[in-house]
Amino acid sequence: MPTISRRSLLASALAAGGTLATGALPVSSPPQRRQPAVPFAEFFRMPMPMPRLIEPDTTRNGVDVYSVAIRRTRTEIVPGLQTEVLTFDGGYPALFRATTGRPVLMNQHNHLGTPVSVHLHGGEVADVDDGGPMDSIDPGDSRAYHYPNHQPHAPLWIHDHTHQLEAEHIYRGLSAFYILQDEDERRLPLPAGRYDVPIMLRDVHLDDKGQLLYQMEDSHGRTTILANGKPWPYFEVAARKYRFRILNSSNLRIFRLRLADGSPMTQIGSDGGLLPQPCLVDELYLTPAERAEVVIDFSHYPVGTRLELENTRNFGKDDPARKVLRFHVTHTAQDPSSIPVTLRTLPPLPEVTGRRSFELSMDDVTKPGAQGYINGRVYDHQRVDTSIPWGSSEVWTISNKDPRFPHNFHLHLVTFRILERDGRPPSAAETGLKDTVGIDVGETVTVQATFDSYRGKYLYHCHFADHMAMGMMGQMEIT
Ligand SMILES: [Cu+2]
Structure with a gap:
């Protein structure tokens, strides 16, 4: 076996947000990784399907109306075996397509035995439609979510956000694409x-x-x-x-x-x-x-x-x-597509009206009851952590103070621009609109966000779903 340095061992363990007892592993140990209990599926044996497209039931006054059953189903992951998964309308995964300027009314029916809360990740929606952690649909109940689709095109997605169940629900399949397109995007000659x-x-x-x-x-x-x-x-x-x-x-x-x-x-x-x-x-x-x-x-x-x-x-x-x-x-195939030199023009960043700092940290996850923190506090839905005047444009500096785990940072409601990563300008790939940004161990990222759409209470959090379930979330109120 090749020698594995402690540094690479640590890097490997951290690579997947791994569990690693601090200082407990000898230098020569391989990572403590269990082999899959089943003879796992062979590489490159099954074709990759398209996600299941869920279509609206009807269109009423220009609003696309969906009726979606949140339910269990079975799918073949290992050839010959049926794996139970949780789905939106049976899609593992599902796909919704929406158009800017065309609102969606999504009726979600919870057929599971647990509460669910449906969040449109990256969506600019009213707080009552945001699928908050405590704002869930009880088993057997239904709820209508209004998605105005005022915002420009973006590859959004939908996932469960129920407090402390979100990690398992997302893991078991409650995640779906929500691809929002607009004319600015559609008229480009990109592959379609x-x-x-x-x-x-x-x-x-x-x-x-x-x-x-x-x-x-x-x-x-x-x-x-x-x-x-x-x-x-x-x-x-x-x-x-x-x-x-x-x-x-x-x-x-x-x-x-x-x-x-x-x-x-x-x-x-x-x-x-x-x-x-x-x-x-x-x-x-x-x-x-x-x-x-x-x-x-x-x-x-x-x-x-x-x-x-x-x-x-x-x-x-x-x-x-x-x-x-x-x-x-x-x-072979004909290819009339091309990649334009300019894809879009982003508006200039507004004048900065405020600055804040956030620190991410987490208990040692090998200890029972481990929790996650933002600025030293665990999520409490009754507490507003950050009050933001409507219309402000703020620079947020977010540091990963955790010595072991990478994290990331997601803001509900708004997109942001990355200004700096550890004091350096972002790479070209990070110059667009973002709603989630990775922050590795010891890193600091600075972003600017402008709060000029809805007022109300929204979340910001680490989007490593298991960390969300450990309370690594905060609440902002735009007033
Ligand atoms: Cu995290």
Whole structure:
């Protein structure tokens, strides 16, 4: 066995937001990673499906009205076994499509035995429609959520946000794409239609019956990587350009994605839609809830090529999570698409009206009752942590003071711009609108957000879902 330095060991363990007892591991120990209990699905054996498109039941006065059943279903993750999952309308995962300027009324019916709260991540919605942690739908009840879709295009998503159940609910499948498009985006000559492909990534831990095993902070056990609900699938492509909208819906896993042959990808978008300009990237770094949109040009490859999308943030060469999916170039096709030099123009940043600081920290997760903190406080829905005057534009400095765990930071209601990462300007990939930003151990990130839409109470939190469940959330009130 090759010698593993303590530094790389720690880095590997941290890579997946892992559980690691402080100072307890000898220098030569391999990471304490359980092998999957079942013979896990083989790599690149199943095709990657599209998410299930959920369509509105009707359109009333220009509003698309949906009726969505939140329910259990079964899906084949390990070939030959049926795995029980939680879904929006049976989609594992599901996909909603919406258009800027066209409101949605989403009736959610809770057929589970637990409360659920439906949150449109990245959505600019009234606080009563935001799916707050305490504002849940009881088992057997229904609720209508109003999504005005005033905001520009963005690859949004929907997930459960019920206090202390969110982590397990999201893990078991309550996450869906909500792709909001506008004319500014649609008129660009980017790959479209069947060449515009959403990919939801996550990791899971399967037990010996092929069922999802949920334990808090089980980053070492979640070694099966799913793309659109299938383990390590393959995806057949034509030798032309494709647009991929990639969401990391994992609870704890950070993906660092690259093409196995080292070719660059063209990143065109992030959480809040298109970047101002496309940029060439060697890798995509996605913490939980972050999105990246890329164009990959398969015309460089002969028909017959098999090209892996790898995850280089992993536990080493025996870690199945180093693999993600594989593209199979199966045929040629016409390609009228192109990538414009300018994708959008973002408005200039307003004058700064206030500054605040936030520190993220967490108890040692190996201790029972471990909690997560923002500025030393655990989430309390009855407490307002941050009062913000309506119309203000604030600079928030967020530091990860945790010596062990990466975190990230998500703001409800608004997008923000990243000003600095550890004192340096953001990379080109981070120059767009963001709603979630990764903050590694010891890092400090500075962002600017403008609170000029709704008034009311909203959350900000770490989006490592297991950390949310540990209370690593705060409440802001825009007044
Ligand atoms: Cu966290």
